[in-house]
Amino acid sequence: MRSQYFRRTIRLGTSLFVVVTLAFLLMIQSSVAETSGKSFKIGFLATKTGFGASWFEWGMPGLEVAQEEIKSLGGVNGVPVEFIVYDTATKPQEAIQMMQKLTYTDKVLAVIGPHTSSECEVVFPIAVRAKISCVGLLSAEPGISAKYRPWAFRNTLTSDKVYGPLVRKWATKNQVKTAAIIYDQKSAFTKADGEKVFPAALESAGVKFLGSVTYLTGDTDFSAQITKIKMWNPDGLVLATFGKEGGLIVKECKRQGLSVALVGSIDCNAIDFVRLAGSAADGVWTSHSFWPDNPDPKVQRFMKRAKEISGGKEADLTTARYYDCAMINYHLIKKMGVTNRPEDLDLDREKIRKGWETLEDFPGVEGKITINKDGDGEKSAYIFVIKGGKYQRVQ
Incomplete structure (x- = not known):
C-alpha cells in the first residue's frame, strides 16, 4: 500500500486559484525530484x-x-x-x-x-x-x-515479562516443586536471567530454588555441572542459556540420565538449540513473541x-x-x-x-x-x- 501524503479537494473557482494550486503542486514535485538517486x-x-x-x-x-x-x-x-x-x-x-x-x-x-x-x-x-x-x-x-x-x-x-507466565505454567503442568538453574556467567543477559529473573519467577510460582551452577560462553563440556545438579535431585532444571550451549546442556542431561522437567530462556528458541540437542530437546519448555504457525x-x-x-x-x-x-x-x-x-x-x-x-x-x-x-x-x-x-x- 503506497502512502499518499497530500489529499486535497479542489473546487475550481477562478483561474488565479488554479494557477496558484498548480504552482504549489509543481513545487512539491520538484522537492521530491531533488531526492531522486539518493537513498x-x-x-x-x-x-x-x-x-x-x-x-x-x-x-x-x-x-x-x-x-x-x-x-x-x-x-x-x-x-x-x-x-x-x-x-x-x-x-x-x-x-x-x-x-x-x-x-x-x-x-x-x-x-x-x-x-x-x-x-x-x-x-x-x-x-x-x-x-x-x-x-x-x-x-x-x-x-x-x-x-x-x-x-x-x-x-x-524483556525477560522479566516472559519468564513469569512461562515458569508458572511449566511448574504447574509438570508438578515442579524444586528446581536448579544453570547459567552463563559471562553474558550480561544470561547472568541477569540466572541470578535475578529466573529465581524471581521460581519464587512467584511457588517453586523452591535449590541452587545454581555456571559456565562461560563457548564452553562445550557440561558434565561436571550436570553431575552436581543430579546430587540436588531437583524436579526441574532452568536453562538460562544461549541456544548453542543450551542444546549441549540438555544433551548432557540425557547422557547422564537426568530426567527432569526442563524450561529454557528466550534463546532456547534458536535453531541451534534443537539442532545440537537432537531428541534430548523434546519436552523442553520456552517462550517468545513469534509464532511461526x-x-x-x-x-x-x-x-x-x-x-x-x-x-x-x-x-x-x-x-x-x-x-x-x-x-x-x-x-x-x-x-x-x-x-x-x-x-x-x-x-x-x-x-x-x-x-x-x-x-x-x-x-x-x-x-x-x-x-x-x-x-x-x-x-x-x-x-x-x-x-x-x-x-x-x-x-
Missing part, C-alpha cells in the same frame, strides 16, 4: 561473525524480505531505502566502532541493532550523545533501554518467502525481528515526514525517534508492537514445548 539510509549492527553468527544467518532473510517489499512499494516517493549492514563480531568494542561509523561517517537516519545486552550497554550511550535512535534486536535484560532514554529502544519483550495470512506469506530466500530453512524469531524492525523504520520515515535533506539530518533523526517513542500496535509479523515508557517492546508472548524437534504452542 534513505538506515544503519544495521549485525552479528555476522562471533558466537552470535547464527543470529545473522537466520535473521538476514527477514531483512531481505523487508527490502523486497519496500522496493515493491516504490520506496519513499520513489527514493529507495538503504540498509547499511556492519558486523559487530558479537563484541562490544566492535559494536562501538561500527556505531560510530554509521552515525558520524555514513550519517544514517537511525540504527537497528545491536543484538546482545552487552553490546547495547556500550552502544546506547553513543546514541544518546549523537541524538540518533538505536533499536536493540535481541537484548532482553531488564532496564537497559530505560537508562538511556530517550534515544534507546529495544523491539523485545500463526494462521494470519501475512505471517504465512512472510514464512514462505523467507524460506525461499534462505534456501529452505524455516524462519524463526530472529528472522521476524529483522523484518519487523526494518518495516517499522520504513513506516516511520513516511509517517513522520522525514525529508532526507543533509541539512535536516538532526531534525530527521528526531522525527524517527519520536516515531519509535509513540509507536503503538504496529502490525508486525510478531504481532501488534507497541513501545512502552521504558523504550522496550510490548507484544504477546507465546509458550511452547518442543515435540519431535518442533515448537508446539501451549494454550
Whole structure:
C-alpha cells in the first residue's frame, strides 16, 4: 500500500486559484525530484561473525524480505531505502566502532541493532550523545533501554515479562516443586536471567530454588555441572542459556540420565538449540513473541518467502525481528515526514525517534508492537514445548 501524503479537494473557482494550486503542486514535485538517486539510509549492527553468527544467518532473510517489499512499494516517493549492514563480531568494542561509523561517517537516519545486552550497554550511550535512535534486536535484560532514554529502544519483550507466565505454567503442568538453574556467567543477559529473573519467577510460582551452577560462553563440556545438579535431585532444571550451549546442556542431561522437567530462556528458541540437542530437546519448555504457525495470512506469506530466500530453512524469531524492525523504520520515515535533506539530518533523526517513542500496535509479523515508557517492546508472548524437534504452542 503506497502512502499518499497530500489529499486535497479542489473546487475550481477562478483561474488565479488554479494557477496558484498548480504552482504549489509543481513545487512539491520538484522537492521530491531533488531526492531522486539518493537513498534513505538506515544503519544495521549485525552479528555476522562471533558466537552470535547464527543470529545473522537466520535473521538476514527477514531483512531481505523487508527490502523486497519496500522496493515493491516504490520506496519513499520513489527514493529507495538503504540498509547499511556492519558486523559487530558479537563484541562490544566492535559494536562501538561500527556505531560510530554509521552515525558520524555514513550519517544514517537511525540504527537497528545491536543484538546482545552487552553490546547495547556500550552502544546506547553513543546514541544518546549523537541524538540518533538505536533499536536493540535481541537484548532482553531488564532496564537497559530505560537508562538511556530517550534515544534507546529495544523491539523485545524483556525477560522479566516472559519468564513469569512461562515458569508458572511449566511448574504447574509438570508438578515442579524444586528446581536448579544453570547459567552463563559471562553474558550480561544470561547472568541477569540466572541470578535475578529466573529465581524471581521460581519464587512467584511457588517453586523452591535449590541452587545454581555456571559456565562461560563457548564452553562445550557440561558434565561436571550436570553431575552436581543430579546430587540436588531437583524436579526441574532452568536453562538460562544461549541456544548453542543450551542444546549441549540438555544433551548432557540425557547422557547422564537426568530426567527432569526442563524450561529454557528466550534463546532456547534458536535453531541451534534443537539442532545440537537432537531428541534430548523434546519436552523442553520456552517462550517468545513469534509464532511461526500463526494462521494470519501475512505471517504465512512472510514464512514462505523467507524460506525461499534462505534456501529452505524455516524462519524463526530472529528472522521476524529483522523484518519487523526494518518495516517499522520504513513506516516511520513516511509517517513522520522525514525529508532526507543533509541539512535536516538532526531534525530527521528526531522525527524517527519520536516515531519509535509513540509507536503503538504496529502490525508486525510478531504481532501488534507497541513501545512502552521504558523504550522496550510490548507484544504477546507465546509458550511452547518442543515435540519431535518442533515448537508446539501451549494454550
